[in-house]
Amino acid sequence: MAKIIIVDDSRILRKILNATLTEAGHEIVGEAGNGEEVLKLLEGCVPDLITLDITMPVMDGLTALKLIKDKYPSIKVVMVSAAGQKNKVMEALKAGASDFLQKPFEPEDVKRVVYKLV
Numbered sequence: 001m002a003k004i005i006i007v008d009d010s011r012i013l014r015k016i017l018n019a020t021l022t023e024a025g026h027e028i029v030g031e032a033g034n035g036e037e038v039l040k041l042l043e044g045c046v047p048d049l050i051t052l053d054i055t056m057p058v059m060d061g062l063t064a065l066k067l068i069k070d071k072y073p074s075i076k077v078v079m080v081s082a083a084g085q086k087n088k089v090m091e092a093l094k095a096g097a098s099d100f101l102q103k104p105f106e107p108e109d110v111k112r113v114v115y116k117l118v
Contacts, residue, residue, distance in 0.1 A: 001025040002048040002118035005041055007032045007064070008080060009056040013103075017051055020107040021114065035064025042072060048118050049076040051101070051110075054088050062092055069096035076117045080105075 004026050006017045014031050022028060029045050032038040034056045050068065054061040065077055079092040079100040089100050099113050 001027065002114065003027050003029045003045075004114070005030040005032065005038060005045075005047045005050045007035070007038045007050060007056070007061070008053040009033050010053075013053075013080075016107075017110065020110045023107075024111045024114070026114065026118075035059030035061060035067070038064055039067060042068065046072060047075060049078065049098075049114060051078045051080055052097075053080045054085055054092065055082065062088060062095065065092055065097055066095050078113055078117070 004021055006014050006028060008014050018028050029047050030041040032041055036059045038050065052061045052065060061079060068075060068077060076098040079089060079097045080103060081089050081100055082103050092100065098117050101109060101113055
């Protein structure tokens with residue numbers, strides 16, 4: 001299965017995604033709370049897929065996405081957005097995101113999107 005990094009400023013959401021993806025047979029190779037942290041993680045580990053929250057402190061998901069896709073174009077990125085962020089989701093898809101999940105989501109939604117990409 002896929003090697004995945006989870007990026008979200010919410011520890012609870014990271015825990016939910018970790019449990020859901022681990023249960024589906026994927027390996028979580030890292031977690032980060034913002035865009036800067038994931039860029040540091042990528043220096044030592046290149047995953048198959050990253051789940052990336054759009055709204056985070058320090059460095060938001062859109063900025064991180066652009067930097068990730070510039071340096072690691074083969075990594076699939078699934079953006080995670082709150083309701084009402086349609087414009088940001090569209091911008092992320094244009095910048096290279098593979099798909100998106102809208103909060104709140106069900107575990108089956110996460111599994112379906114990741115399965116489709118890896």
